[in-house]
Amino acid sequence: MIIEYIIPRLDFSAAGKASTDMKHRLTQLGLPPALIKRVAIAMYEAEMNIAIHGDGGRAEIEISKDGITTCFIDHGPGIPDIELAMQEGYSTASEEIRDMGFGAGMGLPNMKKNADELIIQSELNKGTTVQMHFRLPAGEP
Ligand SMILES: Nc1ncnc2c1ncn2[C@@H]1O[C@H](COP(=O)(O)OP(=O)(O)OP(=O)(O)O)[C@@H](O)[C@H]1O
Ligand SMILES: [Mg+2]
Structure with a gap:
């Protein structure tokens, strides 16, 4: 089963x-x-990154x-240095985005923590x- 979602920009x-x-x-x-929670947390971070940094997708x-x-x-600007972007606290979010409660630089580390890969x-x-x-x-359908 494949499910597709469109993620609008901002x-x-x-x-x-x-x-x-x-x-x-x-x-x-x-x-x-516990699995559902990990998927939901990681997906939320990924979709917010597309909305905020990736121009939608x-x-x-x-x-x-x-x-x-x-x-x-x-098909946004891309990430110049992935290793740097992966570090806790690293963010290029604007002042305006930070005022909305995003931009802690925790999204990618959170995805790493919650996904198996x-x-x-x-x-x-x-x-x-x-x-x-x-x-x-093991044992799930
Ligand atoms: N899809 C993307 N396109 C371009 N840059 C991205 C994308 N996803 C992440 N980045 C870059 O990686 C940085 C770190 O992402 P991360 O999700 O860890 O933190 P954040 O989005 O800035 O803050 P938070 O997720 O805590 O609200 C971003 O600030 C941005 O510079
Ligand atoms: Mg993020």
Whole structure:
């Protein structure tokens, strides 16, 4: 099953839609609450990054017997130094964005912590792709 979400640029009323919808779907599938929580937290950070830093984009989520794979794709400015961006507290968010409560520089570290795998690919002025994988516990469908 593949599910796609469009993530608009800087639309804070739509913020968190993909992660919220996925949380409901995974709950309906009867997956363990701890896993659902990790997916929802990591997806929320990824979709906010696309909305705030990536000029908008999309998410593709695949649910299979191997687990949950999420792919976040944008065609924004790209990340010049991924290693630096991964550091806790590093943020290029504007004053205005910080006033809205974002820009702590904790999104990417949070994604790393919650996903079983995190792969970031980025090209300057071309865009960014963030892929995360979450394994299903043994015995789940
Ligand atoms: N999709 C993206 N496109 C371009 N730059 C990005 C993207 N995602 C992250 N970045 C860069 O990486 C930095 C760190 O991202 P991270 O999510 O850790 O922190 P933040 O978004 O600035 O703050 P927080 O997530 O805590 O609100 C961002 O400030 C931005 O410079
Ligand atoms: Mg962020």
